[in-house]
Amino acid sequence: MSDDLELASTSQAQPDRFEDPGLPPHTPRRGDLDPKANKVSERIVVALFTISILGTIAMIAAYFALPPGQTAATMQRSNLAMGLGLAFALLGIGTGAVHWAKSLMSDHEVSEQRHELRSSDEVRAEAVAALKEGAEDSAIGRRTVLKGAVATSLALFPLTIAVPLIGNVGGDWDVAKFKHTMWKKGTRLTTDPLGRPIKAADVTIGSITSVMPEGIEQTAHPLDEKAKAVVVLLRLDPRDLKIQPGREDWQYDGIVAYSKICTHVGCPVALYEQQTHHLLCPCHQSTFDVADGAKVVFGPAKRALPQLPITVDSDGYLVASSDFTEPVGPSFWERLR
């Protein structure tokens, strides 16, 4: 037999069988050897769950003590306080559970061989028994303070969701508020946020700008009003515009204005594809054709963006011809009419 053939038969030889090296020697934890260290671990776990309890209480207190108000500063303060409370509530539960599992629960190491996906009935029964043993092993029954801290923090935590939800039920849901905005005949369109009036001659073809009604900052509730009245202003080549019946004088030389609030669930539409004239909502990809009355061409929104009728005043500034003629925002507001 040639050397070549001998080499080939050697390379096809089966590898040695895999030998399970087993687990490395087990190193016991300090808490398993020293009852004092074990007690310290328990106190740390209790402290972490206590942090969660305090976080939940702080979040609920912030909800009542620091309402969002009507200015950006008060909203930021309220969000920060509630967010910090929520963060500590979650952090306490998470770190407490991890520390408890690592320092107090049983420390035996086990390895399991691979097996068929469905275990036999005996193995499943063993698993149930092991789960029960694990619950026993967690020592929750014997550690009364720890049990109290865990139970209290887990019982309180759902309040961080329930209190704001319940607190807002039956709130100020005056539907009439959604039907009208600050726009009225003669109101100038101004840049957001600088508040500068806009001349039609300064709006270039292909541009998109967020605009607000002039004088909005002087209103009693500027954030409420801004949320409803924000508009996108676009200029198209007039030859590309499909004028909607009854809206012949709602645009000025290719300049159109639409509500910026998506009619799906109210995100701000802002992504504009100049070539296709498509305006996209980043939340769920509803797409509106601004050359064709901002009708929906894709996505979950069910109705076109409301159009604001506009014209120019004697100085060439863009002004509204009237308020919106339909409710702005998500469609369910419309159904409440």
Ligand code: FES
């Ligand atoms: S909010 Fe705009 S697509 Fe959902």
